[in-house]
Amino acid sequence: MRALNYLELAGPLERSGIATAARQQHAALAPTDVAVRTRPWAGDDPLDTALSVARGDGVFADVDLAHCHLFGPGSVAVARHARRTDTPLVLHAHTLRENTMGSWRGVELLADPLERYLRWFYSLADRVIAPSTYAKERLETYPIDAPIDVLTNGVDLDSLVGVEEFREPYRERFDLEGTVVFTVGNVFERKGLTTFCELAKRTEYEFVWFGPYDTGPHASESVKRWVNDPPESVTFTGWVEDKRGAFGAGDVFVFPTKSETQGLVALEAMACGKACVLSDLPVFREYFTDGEDCLLCGSEAEYVDAIDRLAADPDLRSELGANARETAREHSLDRVGAELADVYHDLVEAT
Secondary structure (H helix, E strand, O other), X not given: OEEEEEOOOOOOOOOOHHHHHHHHHHHHHOOOOOEEEOOOEOOOOHHHHHHHHHOOOOOEOOOOEEEEOOOOHHHHHHHHHHHHOOOOEEEEOOOOOOOOOOOOOOHHHHHHHHHHHHHHHHOXXXXXXXXXXXXXXXXXXXXXXXXXXXXXXXXXXXXXXXXXXXXXXXXXXXXXXXXXXXXXXXXXXXXXXXXXXXHHHHOOOEEEEEEOOOOOOOOOHHHHHHHHOOOOOEEEEEOOXXXXXXXXXXXXXEEOOOOOOOXXXXXXXXXXXXXXXXEOOHHHHHHXXXXXXXXXXXXXXXXXXXXXXXXXXXXXXXXXXXXXHHHXXXXXXXXXXXXXXXXXXXXXXXX
């Protein structure tokens, strides 16, 4: 089977969770009978595409199924072409209204138009894939006019092999000592930035946020405030070349996010055997178990208590970390590839 698995703006989004999920799907499908194409256009570059049009072969590559991860003009063009040609169309609901708020300055003003747009766009699909039951239930409230499957984004266990070897180099690089409380990813208020910094002020540990940040005009006021004037115990590293360095250097992974469709970075921390302290959100209760493979917190006081407990009890950290590794293995790319290939085959065979 020839399948388009397309992430629009793949270059600019290279450091995003959506891009990680798309790359993982490409890797997960490699052992299956699905031949993946990542670009929708007939040629490998604009000249090739122009030549294809000149020959009368059209703009789009010939595939058996189209799968898009984003919702911009390129993805709309793919979706409309799929509808015109009766090509099965899968749209991946990485983005909801709920997990967009708090990401950029003024984005709240777009909340209602974004929801209406996503309702229209996702309804073009023959099948929508949501990364969690929580995301599926949110989509059903919009509502969208398409069947929805739930499929984990998975975690690339192989990409995290050797994480322990990065511990000392990265701790030395960022001058870290003692118990290090950390998180990983783009610095957004939605990811719990203010809570992260307030927790640092209420505890005695070093806090490190590994990940890129932008303080330009579209950055939220909270990002500019905290990054430009962080608490004394907080370090914002900016982009790091190898995520294993981030996961290796830290001891207690804290993720006080406000909204997620799944939370890929939490799975990565678990795959590294880290003790994880997460927001008490429905999406995390769906996949994880409080007190077994993580600690779930609903207030700053609960976060402080959880961090103090883990800092004082290495055995508890080890126990949670070991259980977290087992949870992460349930989200292997083998599973993702097999289940996604089944979705593709079901749609193509029904055409």
